[in-house]
Amino acid sequence: MIYFASFLIGKLNRNAIPSDLMTLGAAVSIVAGLIFGALIITYLHKWKYLWKEWFTSVDHKKIGIMYIIVSVLMLIRGGVDALMLRGQQATSVGIHHGYLSSYTFAQVFSAHGTIMIFFAAMGMMFGIINLVLPLQIGSRDVAFPFMNLTSFWLFFAGMILVNVSLGIGDFSAAGWLAYPPLSELQYSPTVGVDYWIWSLEIAGIGSLLSGVNFFTTILKTRAPGMTLTKMPMFAWSVLCTTSLIIFAFPILTVTLTLLYLDRTMGMHFFTAGAGGNMMMYVNLIWAWGHPEVYILILPAFGIFSEVVATFSHKRLFGYRTMVGALVSITVLSFTVWLHHFFTMGAGADVNGFFGIMTMVIAIPTGVKIFNWLFTMYKGRIKFSQSMLWFFGFVGLFTVGGVAGVILAVPPADFQLHNSLFLVAHFHTMIVGGVLFGYFAGLSYWFPKIFGYKLNEKLGRLTFYLWFIGFLLAFVPLYILGLLGATRRIDHYSASLGWQPLFIIAGVGVLVIASGVFVMILQHVVSFLNRDSLKDKTGDPWNGKTLEWSIPSPAPFYNFATTPIVHSHDFYWDVKNIIKHEPKEINDILMPKNDSNAPIIGITSVFFGFAMVWHIWWLALVSLFVIVAILLKRFNDENPNYLLSADKIVELEENYLIFRQS
Amino acid sequence: MKTNVYQASNHPTGQFKNYLIGYFVSILLTLSSFFIVTNHVLTLNTAVYVISLLAIGQFIIQIVFFLHLFNERSPRYRLLVFLLMLSIVLILVIGSIWIMTNLSSNMSIPKQIQYMNNQGGGF
Numbered sequence: 006m007i008y009f010a011s012f013l014i015g016k017l018n019r020n021a022i023p024s025d026l027m028t029l030g031a032a033v034s035i036v037a038g039l040i041f042g043a044l045i046i047t048y049l050h051k052w053k054y055l056w057k058e059w060f061t062s063v064d065h066k067k068i069g070i071m072y073i074i075v076s077v078l079m080l081i082r083g084g085v086d087a088l089m090l091r092g093q094q095a096t097s098v099g100i101h102h103g104y105l106s107s108y109t110f111a112q113v114f115s116a117h118g119t120i121m122i123f124f125a126a127m128g129m130m131f132g133i134i135n136l137v138l139p140l141q142i143g144s145r146d147v148a149f150p151f152m153n154l155t156s157f158w159l160f161f162a163g164m165i166l167v168n169v170s171l172g173i174g175d176f177s178a179a180g181w182l183a184y185p186p187l188s189e190l191q192y193s194p195t196v197g198v199d200y201w202i203w204s205l206e207i208a209g210i211g212s213l214l215s216g217v218n219f220f221t222t223i224l225k226t227r228a229p230g231m232t233l234t235k236m237p238m239f240a241w242s243v244l245c246t247t248s249l250i251i252f253a254f255p256i257l258t259v260t261l262t263l264l265y266l267d268r269t270m271g272m273h274f275f276t277a278g279a280g281g282n283m284m285m286y287v288n289l290i291w292a293w294g295h296p297e298v299y300i301l302i303l304p305a306f307g308i309f310s311e312v313v314a315t316f317s318h319k320r321l322f323g324y325r326t327m328v329g330a331l332v333s334i335t336v337l338s339f340t341v342w343l344h345h346f347f348t349m350g351a352g353a354d355v356n357g358f359f360g361i362m363t364m365v366i367a368i369p370t371g372v373k374i375f376n377w378l379f380t381m382y383k384g385r386i387k388f389s390q391s392m393l394w395f396f397g398f399v400g401l402f403t404v405g406g407v408a409g410v411i412l413a414v415p416p417a418d419f420q421l422h423n424s425l426f427l428v429a430h431f432h433t434m435i436v437g438g439v440l441f442g443y444f445a446g447l448s449y450w451f452p453k454i455f456g457y458k459l460n461e462k463l464g465r466l467t468f469y470l471w472f473i474g475f476l477l478a479f480v481p482l483y484i485l486g487l488l489g490a491t492r493r494i495d496h497y498s499a500s501l502g503w504q505p506l507f508i509i510a511g512v513g514v515l516v517i518a519s520g521v522f523v524m525i526l527q528h529v530v531s532f533l534n535r536d537s538l539k540d541k542t543g544d545p546w547n548g549k550t551l552e553w554s555i556p557s558p559a560p561f562y563n564f565a566t567t568p569i570v571h572s573h574d575f576y577w578d579v580k581n582i583i584k585h586e587p588k589e590i591n592d593i594l595m596p597k598n599d600s601n602a603p604i605i606g607i608t609s610v611f612f613g614f615a616m617v618w619h620i621w622w623l624a625l626v627s628l629f630v631i632v633a634i635l636l637k638r639f640n641d642e643n644p645n646y647l648l649s650a651d652k653i654v655e656l657e658e659n660y661l662i663f664r665q666s
Numbered sequence: 667m668k669t670n671v672y673q674a675s676n677h678p679t680g681q682f683k684n685y686l687i688g689y690f691v692s693i694l695l696t697l698s699s700f701f702i703v704t705n706h707v708l709t710l711n712t713a714v715y716v717i718s719l720l721a722i723g724q725f726i727i728q729i730v731f732f733l734h735l736f737n738e739r740s741p742r743y744r745l746l747v748f749l750l751m752l753s754i755v756l757i758l759v760i761g762s763i764w765i766m767t768n769l770s771s772n773m774s775i776p777k778q779i780q781y782m783n784n785q786g787g788g789f
């Protein structure tokens with residue numbers, strides 16, 4: 006009987022339901038929210054619509070929107086985690102012991118880091134790339150539309166697994182990178198680390214597929230005439246990011262698999278005894294991890310290159326040096342990973358080498374900063390909301406970069422490593438750099454996707470709240486770090502006098518939270534006023550790149566006729582010369598909707614869940630289902646349909662009439 | 667004219683003959699290394715070198731006949747990506763070896779255990 010039960014449900018048992026009230030409350034409220042959402046959809050009879058128009062749609066713009074919705078939800082979930090962490094640190098001083106146990110605190114910071122990097126930042130990145138990239142290079146779609154949708158659903162599956170851990174079992178308490186030996190079975194006997202492993206494995210494979218997909222898209226489906234050196238800067242940044250993804254993510258996949266083998270099969274890759282070497286894990290995870298931070302920041306660089314040039318009404322300064330900087334950052338980012346473990350015991354020669362390589366990366370980065378500033382020089386700058394994000398970015402990113410160069414000096418790092426100074430450094434880079442960049446991009450391209458602009462006033466307010474909130478939340482951390490506060494503490498002595506700084510940091514998080522609130526408000530208000538904010542021309546900012554040459558919102562087939570490009574900033578050069586001359590329109594072969602991808606995604610959730618709980622039969626069955634679906638899909642003789650020229654002419658006519666009125 | 671969004675999947679595939687040659691040559695190379703090991707035809711030292719050479723040959727055969735790296739028209743993206751891959755793999759492998767030997771000479775577990783045992787403690 007016992008054997009049968011353990012065959013059937015693996016390690017699952019009654020204790021999997023969380024016992025502490027905080028987690029239970031969170032789980033219950035998430036489940037309640039899901040049920041509420043599902044009820045509303047059922048009530049409005051929207052399931053079919055959602056399935057047909059969204060979940061199975063291979064249109065890259067719709068996939069992009071789905072990515073962004075999920076990533077914003079995850080930003081909020083990660084933000085709630087952050088509030089809990091800072092709430093604890095502001096109150097757990099001396100004789101007072103906060104409201105979180107040390108173990109819960111560890112779970113919360115692990116979940117916070119994991120969710121923010123993999124599901125908020127990565128999701129938003131793939132969202133923006135999906136929305137913009139094919140339009141910008143004059144392509145009808147990505148190279149592999151079905152694979153694109155599958156990537157999204159794998160990302161979604163990983164996200165579900167992280168959140169399932171709230172209600173069934175627990176989450177890893179070993180930090181966002183789960184260093185062994187802490188993450189080994191001996192010290193983390195619950196399923197938390199396995200949840201962490203499998204959500205990242207599944208989402209990571211999605212990322213890898215996306216990387217391959219966009220890399221191919223750029224190399225193979227650019228509009229005729231658009232040589233690599235005539236390609237917009239954002240497309241260049243995506244080319245670099247995807248090549249980093251292609252070479253870095255396999256390392257993550259393998260490392261996680263080895264850790265799982267240690268935990269499940271009793272192997273000894275990274276264990277403390279029996280010949281294992283945990284330092285190898287640290288080495289491998291950072292060989293992926295450092296490229297990963299550049300994977301996140303490069304698209305933000307690309308976005309700012311577009312935004313700054315457009316809103317300064319000038320061409321981008323130093324196109325070639327910009328490309329050179331991007332490419333050298335790409336290669337260099339594979340040569341610095343050791344700076345994350347200077348203190349692990351390598352000799353002075355190794356530390357010295359990697360310290361210098363790290364500082365070298367700051368050079369191309371500096372080149373980019375100066376090029377943006379020179380782009381603005383003597384330009385007619387429009388202080389739009391996208392530009393405000395840029396101004397915030399320049400200041401913060403420079404400060405964070407200088408902090409990074411300080412950390413790159415090994416002797417200094419022995420003091421600062423794992424202090425709050427480090428935490429302040431990477432949050433400056435990731436919030437002030439990555440997120441600000443993505444927000445700038447979202448407000449910049451919003452009209453192209455939805456057909457109306459975002460409310461400016463609320464957009465600015467959002468920026469100011471985020472910016473001030475950021476300073477309040479992280480400047481104290483630089484100071485605390487220099488005072489000697491280590492990261493991930495849930496309690497400290499009152500005599501240290503740190504509490505005021507922690508309280509200020511907590512207030513900062515609240516200000517950022519209000520920024521998120523205003524951001525949501527901005528979308529609601531803009532939606533309600535969408536008629537007056539309508540983008541009638543398709544080119545609201547006097548843009549330079551191809552996406553602005555088509556109507557807003559972009560039609561599902563993107564370009565009625567494939568554009569032919571002759572120069573960099575091509576659309577800028579020709580928009581006033583070529584008036585709407587009648588173009589010859591042909592039939593287009595379009596990819597059909599695909600219900601295989603969401604099914605693969607859902608099955609992956611079961612697969613991951615089964616691997617976490619050791620329910621082997623379920624793992625085998627789901628793996629079998631996935632392979633079967635893939636085989637079926639690969640043998641599909643005609644995944645495409647023909648969109649007739651008449652239909653396109655009809656749609657485009659509507660737009661022209663509309664544009665002239 | 668139809669425009670295909672799947673342009674990317676239409677890359678030229680090599681001829682059938684080339685695949686066949688590649689297939690047989692790579693089988694031949696594999697079999698000969700097996701032969702060398704199982705039949706002890708060479709001394710250990712030379713065997714290591716010969717097998718390494720055969721492996722390099724195998725590598726080149728795979729690249730030429732299956733990955734078609736060298737018969738690509740310009741822009742030679744495949745060659746470019748291949749070289750990028752090669753340099754990154756080299757950086758990572760050589761770098762890791764350097765780091766890990768350095769670490770294990772400073773921090774090796776046996777040494778730590780020995781140290782602990784000498785202190786009268788243990789793991």
Ligand code: HEM
Binds near residue numbers: 364367421
């Ligand atoms: C000028 C460029 C940069 C330099 C010189 C630099 C330097 C460093 C160094 C030396 C560390 C390790 C410190 C320690 O662990 O003691 C570090 C950590 C980190 N950096 Fe940077 N960095 C730079 C840019 C970035 C960017 C652009 C990002 C993200 C978009 C970023 C994200 C991070 C993260 C996430 C960590 C630490 C994560 C952890 O330990 O959990 N850095 N940086």
Ligand SMILES: [Cu+2]
Binds near residue numbers: 298345
């Ligand atoms: Cu790094």
